[in-house]
Amino acid sequence: MSGLLELRDLSVHYRTARGEVTAVRSVSLGLEAGQTLGLAGESGCGKSTVAMSVLRLLPRTARVEGGVLLDGEDVRGMSWGRLRAVRWAAASVVFQGAMHALNPVHRVGEQIAEPMRLHGVTGSVAELLDQVELPARAARAYPHELSGGQKQRVMIAMALACEPRLVIADEPTTALDVVVQAQVLAVLKRLVAERGIGLVMISHDLSVLASTCDRLVVMRHGQVVEEGPAREVITSPTHPHTQALAAAFPTVGDPASRQVTPSEVAPDGPVLLRAEGVRVSFGGTEAVAGVDLEVRAGEIVALVGQSGSGKTTLARTLLGLQEPTAGRVLFEGVELPRSTAGLRAYRRQVQLVLQDPTSALNPRHSVYEAVAEGLRIHRVEGDESARVAEALSQAELRPPELFFPSLPHELSGGQRQRVVIAGALALGPRLLVADEPVASLDASVRGEILALLLRLRRELDLAALVITHDLGLAWTIADRVAVMYRGELVEQGAVEQVLLSPRHDYTRTLLAAVPHDQRSTRPNWTSSP
Template sequence: MSLLELDDLSVTYRIASGEVPAVRGVSLTLDSGAALGVAGESGSGKSTLAMALLRLLPRDARVGGRILLGGEDIAAMKWGRLRAVRWAEASIVFQGAQHGLNPVRRIGEQIAEPILVHGLAKPDAAEKRVAELLGQVGLPAWRARSYPHELSGGQRQRVMIAMALACSPKLIIADEPTTALDVMVQAQVLTLIKDLVAEHDISLIMISHDLSVLADVCDRLGVMYAGRLVELGPSQEVFHDAKHPYSRALAAAFPTVGDPVSRLAPKGLGGDPPDPMDLPTGCPFHPRCPIALEECSTLDVKLWPAGDDRAAACVHVRAKEEAS
């Protein structure tokens, strides 16, 4: 049985001027010990998807479909059960560690809090657990006495990872955990996450706009556009041989290290993502797509098979499958 299953998940925000469909019909599974990357531009729905997994969305969000964690329906959980699941079975690493930590509490207290709240240890044992966790993320035990402002950005992000590991969860959701860090520190934090997930056999969902980051850390990769999955498959294959034109554009948007041509003339993607309240008909990507066909503006695309363990929501993929 899969650790996590999303079945036709949808999230709609209710605002004064109408409804905003942020996630539309996403279905996927995550096995125990596996790592899934979710990529897309800002506004593609990836962070909303992450928040929905632990019912962290605001009150104006309406969620449809099913989210099963270990076979349990997240939407059907009573508050007490949901509280027990958060941290202990699934935890989240937010994008901005500076805003995720309480500035007037020492970091050791903040790491120990979920351990004590879930009754996993007495105060003395929790203190030892904090020292152990800090060691796992490459920080000395004495840093437990520090306040967040006394740490660098990379150190604060390591503290957030230690907090996520505190209760030994089965799943960690990392929402753009390295966006605010410089390149060298980003590489260190990514290596840390990769090693910890492998060492503790934890399942991982990592959210990012950077396909190269996800391809390095994750086994599988899903690409989102306008709230939908437009491609899904093994991460290296999606990164190096994308089947959807949007995935190819994302991969090409980042210059290749050591290649002055790509650095001086990076390939971008023209136009902007569509307004979720005014989505184009047919494939939502067709107004920006360099290979769009006439039928792309009318056909309701879906994920079609695109090779072994791969799928893409593109009429060119469907045409190749039908031809073969």
């Protein structure tokens, strides 16, 4: 078969200080124009290496075997001049981190126009923006002035600038909330249908691929372990790894995905943290508009909403990092102190777990130093080494002494997140505020971290306020859900009440945006006009 893209027995090896490492082993696949192919798998499985080999974007340390054919022409044999002509014009890439891929000092219109200018392509930036459902005025914006979804659409517009026949999208929706994710996926599907491009979509989320792609390829340890029609692969997976990936993203409404038993729900404990009429304004913009919220001892509350809904600003206010414009925050019935010493004592009781463990950890500090830092700041007396070891053990990094000298880059993503959690646990808090704690993690690791949070609740009576745009996470571990929209809490209550019988149109909109394979079949999930 000679189609738009054909990989013939592709293998990729990397030279390292410890010898040669094989990242991809004998992968063969094909794609026709107008088709979509999904590449699924966890970090390190080789899916991005496969995709980057199509345009010879691999580092110099890579050695490639086999054939990579674009329209029948082997990319491996192309001269540099021919390869430059093929990139952007014949095939292009939509990278995962739009904020990192876009130049922060150039307007986005200039960046979209650059490949057109380099390849002598005539066209209109405004028309490209219209294709990705952005107004023409967006061309004058700098990247930081756009939302995550808007930046991702700019990346898609750039990829389409020279009218390529093949587009490779590497995790294009990973950091986006469910509504924006659904919008971006709809844009990609429409472009495939209208322009007849071939699309290779890379993700660790099978439900995203199933809702977008015709065929699905699942990789593990550099090899293809399962391939077939996307719907068939996700609904009836045959390989154990595919089954594990499918199970890692829970179906909202499925009792099997719910890890909280009725006996574990803690609605009657004393109130630990309470927000009363909290408002936060920045200039003329009200980011938090009169919120009342409480978290009880031993309870897990999920605060859900789209990016920009105000949930992170509310969390910063609850932590005493942002002073409210109006209203008040109370911990165990006492209003948050204003003094530095008072806030330090409060934050020993209420600890923050950040979304991105890589940025949360100092790359030059060992695991021991990272966990011990809080103990030193708060001048906690006693055996520091024993406290660090206990916190690491509680975060399931065992034996803890083995991890003491490790640096962040020597750990997996899940291990780094556990180190961040251990740093919070070292101070013996009553409440964790976890901001998107699994958003950047692989499917299997995500499940491990959620199970850890539940175990900490059971064993330490530790409460948690989990900030997320992931309704599946809320369904899995939360006792109660609070839905935030434009700075207001529009709905809150028990998980089953809010997610199975939503009363507010915005909650229904969130549920309707969840990929079909993570969604209940209950009819009242349809969003109202």
